[in-house]
Amino acid sequence: MKLAGLKVGFALTGSFCTFERVFPQIERLSALGAEIIPIVSREVAGTDTRFGTATDWIEQLRELTGKLPLAQQIEVEPLGPKKILDILVVAPCTGNTIAKLANGISDGTVPLAVKAHLRNARPVVLAVSTNDGLAANAKNIGLLLNTKGIYMVPFGQDAPEEKQASLVAQMELIPETVVMALAGKQIQPVIIGY
Helix, strand or coil, rough: CCCCEEEEEEECCCCCCHHHHHHHHHHHHHHHHCCEEEECCHHHHHHECEEEHHHHHHHHHHHCCCCCCCECCCHHHHHHHCCCEEEEEHHHHHHHHHHHHHHCCCCCHHHHHHHHHHCCCCCCCEEEEECCCCCCCCHHEEEEHHCCEEEEEEEEEECCCHHHHEEEEEEEHHHHHHHHCCCCCCCCCCCCCC
């Protein structure tokens, strides 16, 4: 599995509890030879939580990629016309972002990056992380599963006893999903057990 010479956009949205599983995947993609272009949502760029501070996350991304993340809509808009990326990963992809993508809303950094990238008929990989994946967002996930150019990291119920509607991607499968998506194939199975 080699990604040498490829430019991989890696966008993070505000499912802060999954960052500890996502950041090692950025490292893995980089080790496979990809150049990582980090992108963050407004929430990631400016929210301190019990999982860490915005400043710490931004610094960690800079250390991993050698670049400051794109954090403004004006910074991600050129991704489309300039055809900067070979593939774009959104991990974690929150329910809010899923809903926006499924309904064509691009009012934030990450949804606009996805819109700009998809215009070039290049693949987007989504790693869902949402407490309402089997509730209000089930229809949106279904729409995205049937959207050309969108590929899903395999996901399942992460805590069915406590959070019956929650879905989280198996973040460790991000690199494998990227390789398959670059070949135009959805990694299987999409729905997994935890």
